[in-house]
Amino acid sequence: MARRLPRKDVVIVGLGWTGSILANELTDAGLEVAAIERGPWRAAATDYPPNWAQDELRYRIRHELFLQPAQTTFTFRNKMSQTGLPIRNWGAFMPPNGVGGGGVHWNAETWRFLPTDFVLRTHLTQRYGARFLPADMTIQDWGVTYAELEPHYDRFEYLCGTCGQAGNLQGQILEGGNPFEGPRSRAYPNPPQPQPFSHTLFAQAARTLGYRPFPQPSGNLSREYRNPLGVRQGPCSYCGFCEWFGCGNYSKASPQTTILPVLVRKANFVARDRCEVTRINLDPSGRRATGVTFVDTSGQEWEQPADLVLVCAYTIFNVQLLMLSNIGQRYDPVANRGVIGRNFTHQTISDVVSFFDPKKFIFNPFIASGAIGMCIDEFNGDNFDHGPHGFVGGGYMGQVQTNGRPIETTPVPPGTPKWGAKWKQAVKENYLSATKPGTGVHGSMYSYRDVYLDLDPTYKDRFGRPLVRITMDFHDNELKQNRFLTDRFAEIFQAMGARQMDKQYRRAPYDIGDYQTTHLCGGAIMGTDPKTSALNRYLQSWDVPNLFVIGASAFPQNAGYNPTGTVAALAYWSAEAIRTRYLKSPGPLVHA
Amino acid sequence: MSDGIRRRDVLTGAALALVGGAAARAGVIKGELPWRPDTASPPPRVEPGPWQFFTPEELPTIEALADRIIPPDSQTPGGKDAGCVVFLDRQLAGAYGSAEGLYERGPFIQGAEQQGPQSSKTPAQTYRAALQAIDQYCREGRGSGMPRGKHFAELAPEQQDEMLHGLEGGTVDMSGVDAKQFFTTLLKDIQDGFFADPIYGGNRDMCAWKMIGFPGARYDYRDWVSRHNERYPLPPVSIGGRADWTPRQR
Ligand SMILES: Cc1cc2nc3c(=O)[nH]c(=O)nc-3n(C[C@H](O)[C@H](O)[C@H](O)COP(=O)(O)OP(=O)(O)OC[C@H]3O[C@@H](n4cnc5c(N)ncnc54)[C@H](O)[C@@H]3O)c2cc1C
Numbered sequence: 001m002a003r004r005l006p007r008k009d010v011v012i013v014g015l016g017w018t019g020s021i022l023a024n025e026l027t028d029a030g031l032e033v034a035a036i037e038r039g040p041w042r043a044a045a046t047d048y049p050p051n052w053a054q055d056e057l058r059y060r061i062r063h064e065l066f067l068q069p070a071q072t073t074f075t076f077r078n079k080m081s082q083t084g085l086p087i088r089n090w091g092a093f094m095p096p097n098g099v100g101g102g103g104v105h106w107n108a109e110t111w112r113f114l115p116t117d118f119v120l121r122t123h124l125t126q127r128y129g130a131r132f133l134p135a136d137m138t139i140q141d142w143g144v145t146y147a148e149l150e151p152h153y154d155r156f157e158y159l160c161g162t163c164g165q166a167g168n169l170q171g172q173i174l175e176g177g178n179p180f181e182g183p184r185s186r187a188y189p190n191p192p193q194p195q196p197f198s199h200t201l202f203a204q205a206a207r208t209l210g211y212r213p214f215p216q217p218s219g220n221l222s223r224e225y226r227n228p229l230g231v232r233q234g235p236c237s238y239c240g241f242c243e244w245f246g247c248g249n250y251s252k253a254s255p256q257t258t259i260l261p262v263l264v265r266k267a268n269f270v271a272r273d274r275c276e277v278t279r280i281n282l283d284p285s286g287r288r289a290t291g292v293t294f295v296d297t298s299g300q301e302w303e304q305p306a307d308l309v310l311v312c313a314y315t316i317f318n319v320q321l322l323m324l325s326n327i328g329q330r331y332d333p334v335a336n337r338g339v340i341g342r343n344f345t346h347q348t349i350s351d352v353v354s355f356f357d358p359k360k361f362i363f364n365p366f367i368a369s370g371a372i373g374m375c376i377d378e379f380n381g382d383n384f385d386h387g388p389h390g391f392v393g394g395g396y397m398g399q400v401q402t403n404g405r406p407i408e409t410t411p412v413p414p415g416t417p418k419w420g421a422k423w424k425q426a427v428k429e430n431y432l433s434a435t436k437p438g439t440g441v442h443g444s445m446y447s448y449r450d451v452y453l454d455l456d457p458t459y460k461d462r463f464g465r466p467l468v469r470i471t472m473d474f475h476d477n478e479l480k481q482n483r484f485l486t487d488r489f490a491e492i493f494q495a496m497g498a499r500q501m502d503k504q505y506r507r508a509p510y511d512i513g514d515y516q517t518t519h520l521c522g523g524a525i526m527g528t529d530p531k532t533s534a535l536n537r538y539l540q541s542w543d544v545p546n547l548f549v550i551g552a553s554a555f556p557q558n559a560g561y562n563p564t565g566t567v568a569a570l571a572y573w574s575a576e577a578i579r580t581r582y583l584k585s586p587g588p589l590v591h592a
Numbered sequence: 593m594s595d596g597i598r599r600r601d602v603l604t605g606a607a608l609a610l611v612g613g614a615a616a617r618a619g620v621i622k623g624e625l626p627w628r629p630d631t632a633s634p635p636p637r638v639e640p641g642p643w644q645f646f647t648p649e650e651l652p653t654i655e656a657l658a659d660r661i662i663p664p665d666s667q668t669p670g671g672k673d674a675g676c677v678v679f680l681d682r683q684l685a686g687a688y689g690s691a692e693g694l695y696e697r698g699p700f701i702q703g704a705e706q707q708g709p710q711s712s713k714t715p716a717q718t719y720r721a722a723l724q725a726i727d728q729y730c731r732e733g734r735g736s737g738m739p740r741g742k743h744f745a746e747l748a749p750e751q752q753d754e755m756l757h758g759l760e761g762g763t764v765d766m767s768g769v770d771a772k773q774f775f776t777t778l779l780k781d782i783q784d785g786f787f788a789d790p791i792y793g794g795n796r797d798m799c800a801w802k803m804i805g806f807p808g809a810r811y812d813y814r815d816w817v818s819r820h821n822e823r824y825p826l827p828p829v830s831i832g833g834r835a836d837w838t839p840r841q842r
Contacts, residue, residue, distance in 0.1 A: 056788060077704075200820065237811055
């Protein structure tokens, strides 16, 4: 029997980036808020202090800070004709777990999307005509614009202390920044991080080719910073153990280093860790959420009743909870009906690993931060004419190498054996003078009718509930995009003086064993029409108005940037709508 | 204040897998950051001592394999002397060997390569079976031009390499063990041991880090980020320190 807790104004599922933002905004509005988090409390002092945070085996290879598949996993197949099989150990992406969510171990590459990304279908149709888009591509406009989100991007950047160089300040294009970005109301709160050698050379080479390189916006701090909530961070020390790792220096923006010290001390906030929400409860009408049910580590079931339910559990868990709670119409790709599970996307990334003359180049790859790097944006979104190329979309590219951790980053030139004396010699010769950006080409993935989420007919989780099934493959549009971008990227390394290059194009079929960011998007998307979206433009469920679903699950398709800047901007945007409109008159904020 | 949800009931099977010990209980966080003394978990340091996983029969084989994957040279030890087998022994005796935390529910069906490994065997079981199969293959002299009656460790280095190529290419029939998949795992594990922090038993005296010029667990390069094209001068350090810092230790 579930034990019932006292009612709260708001219950939040998941205390990662979005959960922390929403909790802070709504406690500020005077509401009683409870957050329920599946994983443990995490903090630098106990979980990743600087005396052992730099442990590649523990955190990168055995990924200690992440969810274990035994707790929950997914099944996967490329095509609808295949049988989905379970992801037994993580590969293509790695789901966060624990207070702070992905914020604990992200790189902190903190981007904004382009203004045209938010009106994608309209924009591309106007510029190229509807017939330019593949027939089964299901991209949509978001229902919200860049101009509407700008103040919210700004709030997140000032919360995090993001380091960067503005490229478009209120319409004025500034030298050294990204000239393609949407207009920003003010400069970044902190100057860019200084760049290591190979990153600097990349920018020089890009400039000689006529591009306009700029420092990647970084949430690893270039200097000490005190944010508007009064929480402090220290300067980054370029330790080279950032993404996959927690920061022992309090210099990477995360809920722990920006929000939680203030939030946790508020009298109207309570959080529970190691408690997994298993269901969103509905009243008999099915149109009103009454709270959530969760299970603690002893197996005890609890019920947390609340007037407002915010699902902030990360893309794919957001969709999982909606499906397992029978909220919204499940997507059916054959009939092309339904919304829950629709427009699921990931990222189209690739890399070029380059080898330079060791006598001339010492790159010291171990000196880096998670979001360091010099990038160009000439080939992102619709920043270039796609007409001659026959594809849409694009991405940023850059020397964004974050580390020289030797298990992961000991590249050898193409043609070298994978083991033996020659391999050993090649590792030794090339370590200090090779470049391996990791996600050097960071391309968009647009949505398709046959890329989606549903429930698996066979495999079950530990509670006996069906696993979510992923059906995903690359389509020609993305493969063409990647080939074009990877070739442009390699030209820059060539201009830098590389002796040899390994162009690692993205290839189909999509491989669930090959890590390609944890930027899963879609599945419960926002929009203007309840027939083709699960949420309205405020991330409010069309079906259950006292339910908001926050995260990249709301992206109708994925752009050529890392998602979290936009995820956080949507979180603030949604919080503002709740504070200024929903609380005055609870009910649908948009009438369909 | 952080106090566990107090409930003394017997743990259910479902919850068991998620509970790592007394500290790993669901908790309520309210009023202050839930910091408690002595709750940090430093990495377990591998201590010298008896083998925990490998049997006396298996050891010569795995040591020889480690030395062919990473052969010794005049400057840097090979896989065996670098401690890669000690590393692997402790890994296989621990959470990695038993596939702890992985999804292990059936049915186990072989799918497309892109759907990832679907074996019902743990790494420990796989190693046990594979090492035996390799030994048997060698003793029966099954490879072309291979002598009969010799253990893998007794073959000439070129013959050992030929066997490794056979595993790598999946051309060696290993009675029930997927040779190719095993070789991928073996390669990864030996190289992980070579480059991981020496507290895990491999990378002895930070030999792999010295070989490439990786300074290890240093945490602060602020003075160095803007010094371009200069060799970093300081020797590596491990999470466990460095011998000349603690001269009286072992
Ligand atoms: C290695 C890595 C590097 C990354 N680098 C970048 C980067 O540089 N830039 C970028 O923009 N993005 C990056 N990301 C992505 C980024 O982490 C996410 O976009 C971001 O954390 C999303 O915020 P969220 O609140 O939606 O989810 P999260 O921050 O993941 O928070 C969700 C929380 O919900 C909890 N939860 C899930 N299900 C339940 C349940 N049923 N009950 C209770 N709690 C639940 C989870 O445990 C988690 O703590 C990276 C991700 C990874 C893994």
